[in-house]
Amino acid sequence: MFREENVAGSANTARRSAYAVTRWALILGSNSIEVSCPGSSLCRGLTTGRIEVIIRLLGPLELTGPNGAVHLSSAGQRTLVARLALKPGETVPRSALMDALWSDEVPATATKTLHSLLARLRGQIRDAGLGELITTREPGYALNAPADTVDAARFEALVAASRQSDGPAESAKLLREALALWVGDPLADCRPGEWIRQESARSPSCAWTRPKT
Numbered sequence: 001m002f003r004e005e006n007v008a009g010s011a012n013t014a015r016r017s018a019y020a021v022t023r024w025a026l027i028l029g030s031n032s033i034e035v036s037c038p039g040s041s042l043c044r045g046l047t048t049g050r051i052e053v054i055i056r057l058l059g060p061l062e063l064t065g066p067n068g069a070v071h072l073s074s075a076g077q078r079t080l081v082a083r084l085a086l087k088p089g090e091t092v093p094r095s096a097l098m099d100a101l102w103s104d105e106v107p108a109t110a111t112k113t114l115h116s117l118l119a120r121l122r123g124q125i126r127d128a129g130l131g132e133l134i135t136t137r138e139p140g141y142a143l144n145a146p147a148d149t150v151d152a153a154r155f156e157a158l159v160a161a162s163r164q165s166d167g168p169a170e171s172a173k174l175l176r177e178a179l180a181l182w183v184g185d186p187l188a189d190c191r192p193g194e195w196i197r198q199e200s201a202r203s204p205s206c207a208w209t210r211p212k213t
Helices: 010-027 075-085 094-100 109-128 151-163 168-179 194-202
Strands: 063-064 091-093 134-138 140-145
Touching: 075 094, 075 109, 075 140, 091 094, 094 109, 094 140, 094 194, 109 134, 151 168
Parallel strands: none
Antiparallel strands: 091 140, 134 140
């Protein structure tokens, strides 16, 4: 499992990205890749490839629609978006959302609070021009968005594609595109809990953390 630090500033970002691409190249079995470093604007761009990224998990959580960004003012809102976005198109049970919101002990008012958080969040999402992005689907809720609009899912797809690439140059290109999506520690501004630990074990993208110095 590969872990690397993203550092603010274009020079450090480029240097770290080059190092990370080289590390990935060695992992994938090629040690002769010529690395071309992405700039900071690319690393922070809202689009990569053909489909716009509207949900960012690989760094500070962001949800952006045609009318602008959704202001996710609380860790609870960010946790709900992240928990749903980790499985786009799939039903996430209410119990799983409650576990993410309250990792230690679910309060007696959990169902009411969950409904209140979702109602406000859905209103903000509509205002951002994203329509019914979150829908009720028993026994829970689902995020109605293609996986390619979530940066973590796109990252994993790009890494998988790089492994299947025919040549080192194409592999490096795909890895650079994947690394450009990563701008910080995943899920760091969500509520901590077992769900994050489980996701880190499952997902290579959400296992990336800053190394200790």
